[in-house]
Amino acid sequence: MKGRGLSAYALLVYLFLYAPIGLIVLISFNAGRQASSFTGFSLQWYRTAFGNRLMVEALGNSLSIALTSACMAAVMGTMTALALQRVTGWRRVLYDGLIYVALMVPGIVIGIATLIAIATVRDAVNPLLQAVWLDAPRFDLGWGSIVAAHTLFNMALVVVIVRARLAGMDASLMEAAADLNATPWGTFRQVTLPLIAPAILAGFLLAFTFSFDDYVVASFVNGREVTLPLYVFASIRRGVTPEINAIATVVLAVTVALLVLAQLVLRRAQRPRLRAQVPGPGG
Amino acid sequence: MKRAGPGRRRAIVTALLLAPSTLWFVALLVMPLVVVLVFSLGERAPAGGYQAGFTFANYLNLPARLTAFTNTLTLAPVGTLLCLVFAYPLAYFLAVKVKRAKLMLLVLVILPFWTSFLLRTYAWIILLSGKGIPSWLAVVGIEGVRLINTPTAVLIGIVYGYLPLMVFPIYVSLERLDKRLLEAAADLYADPIATFRRVTLPLSLPGVVTGCLLVFILLMGEYLIPQLLGGGKVFFIGNALVDLFLQSRNWPFGSAVAIALVVIMIVAVGLATRWAKHQGATREVSLL
Amino acid sequence: MNKREFLHHLRRYQQGSISRRQFLGATGLGVASAVLATELGLRPRRAFAGDIGDRVSLCTWPSYHDPANLELFTQATGATVEMTVFGSNEEMMAKLQAGAAGYDVLVPTNYTIRDYASQNLIQPLDLAQIPNHDPSAHDTRFTGEGAVDGTVYAVPKDWGTTGYVINSSEVTEGPTTWKEFWDLTQTTHSGRVMVHDYQLTTIGNALKYYGYSFNSIDAAELAKAEELLLAVKPHLFGINSDYKPSMLSGDAIMSICWTGDAVQLRRENAAMQYVLGREGGEIWTDFYAIPADAPNVKGAYALIDYLVTPDINAKEVLFHGYPSTDARTNALLPKELLEDPILYPAAEVLAPLEFGATGLITNEARAELFARFKSA
Numbered sequence: 028m029k030g031r032g033l034s035a036y037a038l039l040v041y042l043f044l045y046a047p048i049g050l051i052v053l054i055s056f057n058a059g060r061q062a063s064s065f066t067g068f069s070l071q072w073y074r075t076a077f078g079n080r081l082m083v084e085a086l087g088n089s090l091s092i093a094l095t096s097a098c099m100a101a102v103m104g105t106m107t108a109l110a111l112q113r114v115t116g117w118r119r120v121l122y123d124g125l126i127y128v129a130l131m132v133p134g135i136v137i138g139i140a141t142l143i144a145i146a147t148v149r150d151a152v153n154p155l156l157q158a159v160w161l162d163a164p165r166f167d168l169g170w171g172s173i174v175a176a177h178t179l180f181n182m183a184l185v186v187v188i189v190r191a192r193l194a195g196m197d198a199s200l201m202e203a204a205a206d207l208n209a210t211p212w213g214t215f216r217q218v219t220l221p222l223i224a225p226a227i228l229a230g231f232l233l234a235f236t237f238s239f240d241d242y243v244v245a246s247f248v249n250g251r252e253v254t255l256p257l258y259v260f261a262s263i264r265r266g267v268t269p270e271i272n273a274i275a276t277v278v279l280a281v282t283v284a285l286l287v288l289a290q291l292v293l294r295r296a297q298r299p300r301l302r303a304q305v306p307g308p309g310g
Numbered sequence: 311m312k313r314a315g316p317g318r319r320r321a322i323v324t325a326l327l328l329a330p331s332t333l334w335f336v337a338l339l340v341m342p343l344v345v346v347l348v349f350s351l352g353e354r355a356p357a358g359g360y361q362a363g364f365t366f367a368n369y370l371n372l373p374a375r376l377t378a379f380t381n382t383l384t385l386a387p388v389g390t391l392l393c394l395v396f397a398y399p400l401a402y403f404l405a406v407k408v409k410r411a412k413l414m415l416l417v418l419v420i421l422p423f424w425t426s427f428l429l430r431t432y433a434w435i436i437l438l439s440g441k442g443i444p445s446w447l448a449v450v451g452i453e454g455v456r457l458i459n460t461p462t463a464v465l466i467g468i469v470y471g472y473l474p475l476m477v478f479p480i481y482v483s484l485e486r487l488d489k490r491l492l493e494a495a496a497d498l499y500a501d502p503i504a505t506f507r508r509v510t511l512p513l514s515l516p517g518v519v520t521g522c523l524l525v526f527i528l529l530m531g532e533y534l535i536p537q538l539l540g541g542g543k544v545f546f547i548g549n550a551l552v553d554l555f556l557q558s559r560n561w562p563f564g565s566a567v568a569i570a571l572v573v574i575m576i577v578a579v580g581l582a583t584r585w586a587k588h589q590g591a592t593r594e595v596s597l598l
Numbered sequence: 599m600n601k602r603e604f605l606h607h608l609r610r611y612q613q614g615s616i617s618r619r620q621f622l623g624a625t626g627l628g629v630a631s632a633v634l635a636t637e638l639g640l641r642p643r644r645a646f647a648g649d650i651g652d653r654v655s656l657c658t659w660p661s662y663h664d665p666a667n668l669e670l671f672t673q674a675t676g677a678t679v680e681m682t683v684f685g686s687n688e689e690m691m692a693k694l695q696a697g698a699a700g701y702d703v704l705v706p707t708n709y710t711i712r713d714y715a716s717q718n719l720i721q722p723l724d725l726a727q728i729p730n731h732d733p734s735a736h737d738t739r740f741t742g743e744g745a746v747d748g749t750v751y752a753v754p755k756d757w758g759t760t761g762y763v764i765n766s767s768e769v770t771e772g773p774t775t776w777k778e779f780w781d782l783t784q785t786t787h788s789g790r791v792m793v794h795d796y797q798l799t800t801i802g803n804a805l806k807y808y809g810y811s812f813n814s815i816d817a818a819e820l821a822k823a824e825e826l827l828l829a830v831k832p833h834l835f836g837i838n839s840d841y842k843p844s845m846l847s848g849d850a851i852m853s854i855c856w857t858g859d860a861v862q863l864r865r866e867n868a869a870m871q872y873v874l875g876r877e878g879g880e881i882w883t884d885f886y887a888i889p890a891d892a893p894n895v896k897g898a899y900a901l902i903d904y905l906v907t908p909d910i911n912a913k914e915v916l917f918h919g920y921p922s923t924d925a926r927t928n929a930l931l932p933k934e935l936l937e938d939p940i941l942y943p944a945a946e947v948l949a950p951l952e953f954g955a956t957g958l959i960t961n962e963a964r965a966e967l968f969a970r971f972k973s974a
Contacts (some may be wrong), residue, residue: 037403041398047433052423081681103330110327113320122328125335127537131575132343133531135548136568140342143360146697154537158348168698179338211323213430240427242534251655251682251700259428261431261683264539264840265660275429281422286417357693357960369952372744374966438851456789458849541836542795547974553972556692557797558965590810 048279055228055272071275079270086257086274092254093238101231103178104185105223108193111186129183138247141176142168145248168250176244181234185227192226224287278281328496343572350565358559368566375567376552379574385546386529391470394518397476402510404477406492407485414551416481419474420536431467431538438463438539459541465536472528476521483517484510497509512589520588523579530575547571615784654897655680657690657701659884661862663905671904677897685839688959693888702898702914704887705755707797709954713883715746718946722749727899728851730907732926740883743953748784752885753906756858756920759943759951760799760880767869775867776875777807779852780830781863788833792841792853797957797968799854799880800837806877816881820967827971837972845870855942860940861919872940878950883923929961 037101058067077083111122145168152168205211242256249257255274262271353363355517372379404415422430436442438457447455457463495509496502511518532550547567554564632645642794654677656663668679682701686688687710694704695717706714714720725731731753733741744752762779773779783791793800802812804823814820835850844850846866855863860872886902888895904910912930915922921941922928928936936942958964 031689033399033403033407033484040473041399041418041950043523046417047430047437047470048422048425050433050436053430059521080678103334107331109519110324114328125339127815128343128572129335129339131341131527131579133528133548133575135531135533135551136346136572137339139341139551139564139568140346143349144342144345148341149697151547167700175334175338179334180333186331199541230373236423242428250698251680256426256428261424261660263428263432264685265842271429275426275509279425283421289344290414295480354962357695357717358691374972375969381973384801422700439847441847540973542838543831543834543836550969550973552968557686557688558969559688559692559695560962560965582952592946 030080035061042090043280051272052276052279054269055276057269057272060268073277076273076277077269081253082255082258082274083256085253088170089239089254090257093235095180095239096113096174097180097231098175098184099226100181101233104225104230105189106277107182108186108189108223109219111190112193126183126186129179130187131234132166134180136245137176137179138244140246142247145172167283168248170252172248172250173252173254176248177234177238177241180244183235184237185230185272188230188233192223196222205217240241252269270278319413346565346568348563350569352461352562352565354560354562358561360561363562367472368563369570371563372566372570375547375550376438376548377467378545380572381545382547383574384524384531385464385468385531386542387467389472390526391528392465392469393472393476394522397473397520397521398480400473401477401480401484404484405481405487406489423474427471428534428538430470431535434467434539435465438466458539461540461544463539464544465534465537468529468532470533472525475528476525479520479524480514480517483520515586515589519582523582526582527575527579530571530578622894624910650675650677650786650897650900651675651894652945653678653680653699654901655682655702656705656901657682657684657703658705659683660685660860662705662918662920664736664914665911667913667917670674670910671901674797674904675897675900675949677894677900685822687798688796691959699889699891701889702891702892702894703736703901704889705884706752706887707895708883708967709956709958711743711752712746712956713960714887717750718890720751720889721749721890721892721895723753725750725753728906730902730903732924734923736923737925743883743956744885752887754923754930755883755884755886755905756915756918757883757923759874759948760803760854760856760882761872761874762803763845763853763855763858763860764871764873765845765848765861765867765869766871768851773873774876775880776803776877779873780807780826781873782852783830784833787852790835790849790851791831791833792836792838792844792850793834794841795837795972796839797964798954800971801968802880802954803854803875803963804830806875806879812878812952813878813958815958815961815963817963820963825970826966827967828974829952831971831974845898856916856939857940858919858920865919865939874940874943874947874951876947876950878952881948881951881953883953 053065055072056068056070057065058069058071059065102239107122111119114122176280201214201218240256241254242260244262245254245257259271259275262268338491344585349360350368351364351366352363353367355361355366404419408415413415425500435458438444444455444457447453456579457466491513492505492510495505499505499508533546533552536544536549537544537552551564551567551571554560554567627719656668656679657680660683663681668681674676684693687707688705690704691710691713694714696798704714706720706722725733736754740757741754744750744754754872764773768790769782771778771786773782779791793803801820803813804813804826805819807826808819808822810816812820814823836844838844840956841850841853841855842863845853845863856870857872860870863870864872886903886905888920889895892898905914906924908924908926909931911924911927913920915927915931915935919941922931939947
C-alpha cells in the first residue's frame with residue numbers, strides 16, 4: 028500500500044512536533060541573551076538558572092503542587108470509580124454529570140469561578156474558623172487553593188480512566204475472587220487493585236502532567252504563590268533570557284530519564300512471570 | 311438484594327468511598343459555579359467587580375461579544391478538523407503499519423507535553439516571527455510572508471498543541487481492530503480508498519469522535535494561543551473572559567459569558583454524542 | 599552605633615568571630631559599602647531597628663527594581679523580598695478586588711489611588727515611619743495624587759510619560775506628533791506598529807489624534823477615537839503591552855511606549871528613539887502604598903523607607919530608567935542622565951501632557967470601546 032508514503036509522513040509529523048523543542052534546547056545553550064540570535068555555545072544559563080531563587084522556588088512549588096494533587100486525585104478518583112460501580116439510578120446520572128462537567132468546563136471558567144468563590148466565602152469562613160480553632164490557618168488563595176482546584180479536574184480524569192478499565196474487566200473474575208476470599212478488602216487488594224493499577228498509574232501521570240504545566244487555573248487562584256508556568260509566562264512577556272530554556276531542558280531531560288528507567292523496569296518485570304491477559308481498553 | 315446486614319454495610323462503604331469526591335464536587339465545582347451564576351445576575355460595581363443585584367441585563371448584553379463567540383465557533387471546529395486530518399494518518403501508521411517499538415513511538419508523540427506549553431508556544435513565536443520561517447522562505451524567493459499575529463499562526467499553534475490529544479484515541483480505536491479484517495477488505499475492494507471509506511473509517515469512528523470531542527472541548531476555552539500567537543488581534547471567548555475579569559473588571563457580564571460558554575459546550579457535546587451514536591459508533595463514544 | 603562599638607565589631611570580624619555578613623549587617627556597612635562602590639556618596643546609614651520578619655511581599659511592575667538593591671535590603675534586615683509582577687493597573691486592581699491578599703507593598707499608578715482608598719484596599723500612611731521620605735523635596739505636581747482628601751495614602755516612587763518609541767533605522771520620517779503615529783500606521787509602516795493592550799493609553803492617545811483630552815469620557819469624542827482605532831486595527835502588528843521583545847527582534851518598528859522601557863530599549867539598540875507627541879499625552883506618577891490587609895506592615899514601612907532613600911533611589915533610577923520626583927535623588931544622578939530627553943524632557947514638551955484621571959480605568963464606556971476594538 029502506501030507504506031513508504033505513510034512512513035515519510037510520520038517522520039514529518041515527528042519533526043513538526045520536535046522542532047520547537049529542539050529550538051528551546053538549542054537556545055538554552057546560547058551564549059547571547061537574545062533568543063533570536065545564536066551567538067555561541069555556553070552553559071552559563073544552567074548556572075544562573077539554579078541560582079535564581081525565584082525560579083527555583085517556582086519549580087519547587089510546581090513540583091509539590093503537582094505531586095500532592097496527583098496523589099489526592101489518584102486515591103479519591105479510584106475510590107469514586109470503585110464506588111460508582113454500585114451506584115444506580117438518578118444518583119448515578121448525577122455523578123456522571125458532575126464528572127462530565129468537571130472535565131468539560133474550561134480551565135479559565137474554573138479558575139475564575141474558584142477565585143470569586145473563595146473571595147466571597149472567605150470572609151464568612153475565616154471568622155468561623157478562628158472561633159472554632161484559635162490558631163487556624165487562614166483559608167485563602169495560595170498553595171492550597173491551587174492544589175484544590177487542580178485536584179477537581181485530576182480526580183475526574185482518574186475516575187474516567189479507572190472506570191474504563193473496570194468496565195473492561197471480566198466480572199466473573201471478581202465474583203470468583205469474592206467467593207475465594209473471605210473479605211472484600213482481600214478481593215480488592217489481591218484481584219482488583221493489581222488489575223486497575225496500570226489505569227491508576229496512567230491517571231496519576233496524566234494528573235501530574237496537567238497540574239505541573241497548568242498556567243490558566245493557577246493564574247487565577249494562586250494568591251502570592253508562583254508556580255513554574257506563572258514564572259515562565261511572566262518572563263516570556265518581558266523577553267525571556269535563556270534561563271527559562273535551561274530549566275525546561277532539565278525538566279525534559281529528567282522526564283526522558285524517568286521514562287527510560289520505567290521502560291527498563293517494566294521490561295525486567297515482564298520477563299519472569301506469566302501475566303494473565305485481561306482484556307481492557309487502552310494501548 | 312442480599313440480607314440487610316451486608317447490604318447495608320456495602321451501602322455505607324459505598325457512601326464513604328464517595329464522600330471525598332462528593333465534598334470536592336460540591337465545594338469546588340458546584341459552589342463556584344453557583345457563585346458565577348449569582349454574579350451573572352448582578353450588577354457591575356462602579357469601580358469594577360460585583361455588586362449585588364438581580365437583572366438579566368448581562369445575558370441580554372451577550373451579543374456585545376458576538377465576535378468572540380463567532381471567532382471561537384469558527385476557528386475551533388476548523389482547528390479540530392485540521393487536527394483530525396493531520397493526526398489520523400499518524401495514528402493509522404502507528405496502529406497498523408508499525409510492528410516494533412510501537413510503545414516508544416507512541417511515547418514520543420506525547421513527550422512534547424512534558425515540556426512547558428508556554429515555552430513551546432514561545433518557540434513558535436520565534437519560528438513564526440520575521441527572523442524565523444518567513445526569512446527562510448525569503449531565501450528561497452517567497453517574499454513578504456507574514457505569519458506571526460495572524461489567524462494562521464493561531465491555527466498552527468492549535469494543531470501543534472492538540473495533535474497528540476487527537477492521535478491517542480484514534481490510535482486506541484485502530485489498535486483494537488483485527489488486522490485481518492483490514493486485509494480481507496483490501497482483498498475485496500481493489501481500491502484502497504474504498505477500503506478506507508467503507509471499512510477502516512467506520513470502525514475507527516469511536517476514536518475519531520472521542521478525539522474530536524476532546525480537542526473541541528479544550529479549544530472552546532482556549533485563550534493563551536490566540537493571545538500569544540495572535541498578538542492580541544485574535545479574540546476568542548476565552549480572551550473575552552480574561553478581559554472582562556482582569557481588565558474591564560465587569561464581573562457580572564463576565565460571569566454571564568462564562569455561563570453561556572458552558573451551556574454552548576454542553577449542547578455541542580450532547581449533539582455530537584447523539585450524532586455519533588446515531589452513526590452506529592457503538593457505546594464507546596462517550597468520554598466515560 | 600558609636601565608634602567604639604564599630605571598632606569592637608571590626609575586631610571581631612578580623613579575628614573571625616563573626617562572619618563578613620554579620621559584620622556588614624551589625625554595622626550597617628553592608629548597604630553603605632555598595633553605595634560607596636558606585637560613588638554616589640556615603641550617607642549615614644540608620645541600622646534597621648527591630649525585627650521585621652523574614653519576608654516582605656512587593657507587588658510591582660516588570661523590570662522596575664534593581665535586584666541588587668533588594669538583595670542589600672535582605673542583607674541589612676534579614677527579610678527576603680518576594681516580588682509579584684503585574685502587567686497593568688487593571689490586572690492589579692482586579693486581583694486586589696478579588697481579594698488577593700498577602701501583599702505588603704504596592705506600586706500603584708496615580709489614577710488608582712483614590713479608587714483603592716475609597717474601597718479600603720490601601721491604608722493611610724504614617725509618614726513618621728518613613729523618615730527617609732521628605733515631602734518638601736518632591737514636586738507637588740507629582741505627589742498631589744498620593745493624598746486623598748488630605749490623608750496621605752502613598753509616597754511617590756518615580757514618574758514618567760507615555761509616548762511612542764520608533765526604530766529610527768527604519769522609521770526615517772522623524773515623527774513628532776500623534777497624528778503622524780496614527781497616520782504612518784495606516785500607510786507607510788502598516789503591519790509593523792503596536793499599541794498597548796491597555797485602554798487608558800491606547801484610547802487616550804487615539805483621542806490625541808483629534809486634539810481631544812487624554813482623559814475624555816465624552817461620548818462623541820470617544821466615538822471618533824473608536825473610529826480611528828477600528829480603521830487602524832488591520833494595520834497593527836499587535837495589541838500588546840509587552841512590546842519590547844517585538845521591537846528588539848525587528849518585527850515591530852513603532853509602538854506606544856513608557857519612558858523607562860524606551861531607555862531600556864535604547865540600551866540594547868541605539869537606534870531606538872522616544873517621541874512625545876506634541877499634541878499632548880500622558881504623564882504619570884507611580885507610588886508606594888500599603889494594602890489595608892498587609893500581613894507585614896513593619897516590613898512594608900521598612901522596605902518603602904529603604905527604597906525612597908535618595909542614594910538607593912538613585913541606583914534604582916540607573917537600573918529602570920524612570921525619572922525620580924525627588925530633588926535629593928536627582929542631585930545624585932549623573933549629569934548626562936538629567937539632561938537625557940527621554941527621562942527628563944524639556945518643559946515645553948511636558949506642558950501639554952495630562953495626568954490620567956481617577957475613574958478612567960473603571961470607566962465602563964471606555965472599557966467596552968476597547969473590547970469592541972479588540973474583537974473587531
